[in-house]
Amino acid sequence: MCTSCNAVNRIPAERHGKEINCGKCHLPLFGSAPLSVNQAAFSIQIAKSDLPVVVDFWAPWCGPCKAMAPAFTQVSARMDSRARFIKVNTDDEQALGAQYGIRSIPTLAIFQSGKEIARIAGALPAASLEQWVNSHIGK
Secondary structure, three states, X not given: OOOOOOOOOOOOOOOOOOXXXXXXXXXXXXXXXXXXXXXHHHXXXXXXXXXXXXXXXXXXXXXXXXXXXXXXXXXXXXXXXXXXXXXXXXXXXXXXXXXXXXXXXXXXXXXXXXXXXXXXXXXOOXXXXXXXXXXXXXX
């Protein structure tokens, strides 16, 4: 899934270090910073992505959310071909926050095949975040 335009893309099993662009919008499929998505894009990413999707439920006024943002971006770059990383601004997407029972922020959740498989609340440093994701999606 392209995080920019939500188009489904077929990716060769072996990338061999080549940059792969979306067939629709032609932007890189990997290597970009996690995007903040709306409810429609969230639903598409969760339902159609073959990769696990790591979601950061956050808000712009939240100090711990701001503090964790660089770590989330850093881990996303390191794991870009093994998992998708997206952000949901719970102020803008209150229905998503209610739907998933987000009671504190930041809350991180991992979705695979359309289902939530893991959740943790609170800011994490990059190493802990990467370890948590790896423990739920495999290495």
